[in-house]
Amino acid sequence: MDRLYREAEVATEKYDGAKEQADRAARRLNALRDEAARRTDRLDSAREALGSAAAAQYRGGGIDPSVQLLLSSDPGRYLDNAAFAERVDSRQAAAVARVRAQLREIERLRGAARVELASLTSKQAELRRQKRTVTEKLSEARRLLSRLTGSQRAELTGAAGAGRTSRSAGRGVLGAVSASEAAAEAPDGRAAAAVAYAYGKLGSPYVWGATGPDAFDCSGLVQAAYHSAGVSLPRTTYAQIGAGRRVPRSALLPGDLVFFYSGVSHVGIYVGNGQMIHAPNPSAPVRLAPIDEMPFAGATRVV
Incomplete structure (x- = not known):
């Protein structure tokens, strides 16, 4: 059962990481689509303005400019109008250039959206794979659990009751530190707040992929505890170990993250x-549990 739970937890962390990446990809995809839609609206307006100007030119054209000058009753006014028309043409050329730039930018945004969609699809496939792995491991563990005797199941879950009792028992069961003592020994207020949150969640169920407030997986509990203290931590154990300053086991203080x-x-x-x-x-x-019940891999102090 321990082996199956460890394998399920490895898959759970991979699931959590893939979900985090899929959520980011979905947000980027939506942002790209929104920006492309806004630019397309602006492009349509610019095209409409160019079309109106082109139609006006067509209606006013058809006679060679030199002939128009010869036939004009007011050549000076004609020359003024011609200069104005040249300036209009220049502005139109700039408008055309802007439209072309908008077209290129919209195509770039659409290309980026296609890349994000492919990334999202890949992450969603990874989510499904990891979910299947977790489900298979936990189902196998449940089958094993169902074959245990009542006394064996009590032995397996007995430490959980001890953890709940220790919330109010001070240094009673397992030599545990009380919530107030742990908070007092924490290196700063944020660590103290995270510790207090964790004590308040003793007895909450484990649910893979959960981040609270009523159920947690291991990294979800850590993330929620520090979130309550105003600190944003990554979602997975692999990222959380790099989210602070590494500390040796001999220098651990309440609030430090311990990895296994x-x-x-x-x-x-x-x-x-x-x-x-x-x-x-x-x-x-x-x-509550002793840190030596699992192979110790390192510790991080959140800074």
């Missing part, structure tokens, strides 16, 4: 005394 496994596929929030709060897996809710 060689692929950095799990994360928790350190709260002191060798303990963290994390969202373990679907068989156990958000809980």
Whole structure:
């Protein structure tokens, strides 16, 4: 079951990352389409103005300018009008150049939109692949869980109840640090606020892909905790480990992010005394746990 949950969590982090990228691609695609639509409206207006000017020229043309000068009853006025017409022609040439530039820009935007659409389609396919992987791993884990005896299931989930009790029990179960003690030892107010948020979510269910407020996966809990403190963190464990200053295990303080496994596929929030709060897996809710229960991969202090 541990192996299946780890494999599901790896796929969950990949799913979370693909979803984040797909959401960004969708926003960029919509923005490109909106901008192309606005420029197309402006282009249509410019074309209409050029068409009107061309029609007026056609109606007023047909006689050679030198003949018009000879036949004019007021040659001076004719010459003034001709100079004005040349200026109009110059402005029209500039208008035509602007229309051509608008056409090129619209085509560029449409090309960029096609690229974003291809990217979005690729990310959506990746989402479907990772979702299938997560679903298969969790289904297999549930089948294993259903074959456990009642006492085995109690042993598996017993630490979760201990985590919930520790919210008000101070240094009771597992030698856990209380919420107030952890906040007091945090390096700054943001870390203290994130720790307080995490304590407030003890007992919340694990749901893969969830970022709260009522359910979480491991990186979703970390992101939500720091969001409550006004800090924007990336969505996945792979990105979160680079979102601050790396600190050695010996220098951990409450609020530090602690990462596990060689692929950095799990994360928790350190709260002191060798303990963290994390969202373990679907068989156990958000809980307090010792950081040495999993292979330690590194730690980051959010700055």
